[in-house]
Amino acid sequence: MRWLTKSYGSGTAQVRALREVSLEVEAGDFVAIMGSSGSGKSTLMNILGCLDVPTGGRYLLDRTDVSRLDERQLSLVRNRKIGFVFQSFNLIPRTPALANVELPMAYAGVGRTERRSRALAALEVVGLAERAAHRPNELSGGQQQRVAVARALVTSPALILADEPTGNLDSRSTNDVLEVFSQLNDLGRTIVLITHEDEVAARARRVIRLVDGEIVQDDRVAPAVSVAHGHVPAASDMGREVVR
């Protein structure tokens, strides 16, 4: 994206949520976007995810200019190219994990048998294949979020976007979910994750900090190694230094 601006409202009531933000996310990268509340993180994520369009500037997604698409075109792009993970999981209640994961493929017109096998494979990736028949209320918060991650990756999107994905999780579940993101990135997935937690950002390869709608910091860091491997990761210390 180049010289991207986003304003809400007009005249004296106008809020400039993003001010000429220029940013390029490379395929296979793992980017954490940090910043205090109101700094423009969700606005940026909404534009990256084609949930909203910028007021000014250009946004190329996979070489397509999506800055000026209408609502219908945006929803097509979203369905094909973006996988979303939200703070509140957004799973369909009383519906088995497998069916939740199949849903984006149903919209995309994938046949029943293939839907099923790809959904199972995605649940396998997040370590929940044996929970495929469980409903969201039968799963822990961390497991629900891993189902949501499976749903986000099942269409093989160009970009996985996560807005505060661990915001509702305890530290153990946070770690499980972060482990899944790290694994996905190792498998070549492109991830942009919004967070205000240093521990979460420490998993990323690149940390971007927003203040008042501007990028004030953009650092490449070595991603933290998994806690499961038991060392104290130097990269997480780097991640911590970047903060505030």
Ligand code: ADP
């Ligand atoms: P963050 O996610 O970092 O907390 P947001 O992107 O949600 O920040 O908000 C950035 C700024 O834009 C804030 O000042 C917020 O009040 C304003 N804002 C966000 N969404 C809207 C909206 N739909 N209408 C008006 N102002 C908005």
Ligand code: MG
């Ligand atoms: Mg936000």
